[in-house]
Amino acid sequence: MNHNKVALLILSCDKFSDLWEGHIKLLDKNWPDRNMETYIVTDKETEITFPGINIISAGSDSEWSQRLYYALDLITTEYVFVVLDDYYLVDKVSNGVIESLLTAMDSNDLDYIRLYKRPKRGSLGPVPGCEMLNKIDTNITYTVNLYAGLWKRDFLKSAARAPVNAWKFEVSLSRHAKEYNANCCVCKANVYKILDVVRKGKILHKAARYFKNNPGIYAGDREIQSWSYEIRLNIKTWIGRIFPRWANELFRVILRKFGYHFYRDDV
16 A cells, blocks of 8 residues: 555544544554554544554634544645544455555546445446446435545545534535536445444444444443434434435425424535
């Protein structure tokens, strides 16, 4: 891996610093030979340190997107590998596969590769010369998102100019990609397998089971998320995956009448 070509950014904040140790432990276990500069991007100054990890503190009064923009200003690599703090890496990563994806980005002038299959809607034809990649339709919200992914640094920086929180930032990404005329793709292979750890500030049950079976990964004291929340979340996710786009939009119209709010309404 050419460490001058790509850097790894773990996007976080001080309130989620209890997740850093577990994230780094699993990252070092499952991708020890990544040979790229690795950064945690946070808000407040911190005394927490990890061997081989750079911590960028962007300021306690900065919005989520401003912290990202600040970090990208300090990083000089052409590409950045972006992952959120609560997406724990739970399987081995192949340097060869990541290098082949970076080569595909070079040869096809790609701006973004999503390393997660969801959402499956919006997947278009294959990328020439790379059987692992499909182009994606940026007319569909969330086809460009904050699951683990490879980004051209300049494209990501252009998306982070407006000061917004993570949720508003994510919902704006597909629209920005369309305006930017970005070349965006999804990787069909599961090359970066993650465990989703936190929702609404609480540990998900699947993550809690993982931590119980793997002692020493998480030592924080966060509450476990309620079953009722997770059931609602799973139903919402299931509906989003199996129903066509028009049906999902109708579902949102109905929910808005009952007072539900969607971040896409704000962008």
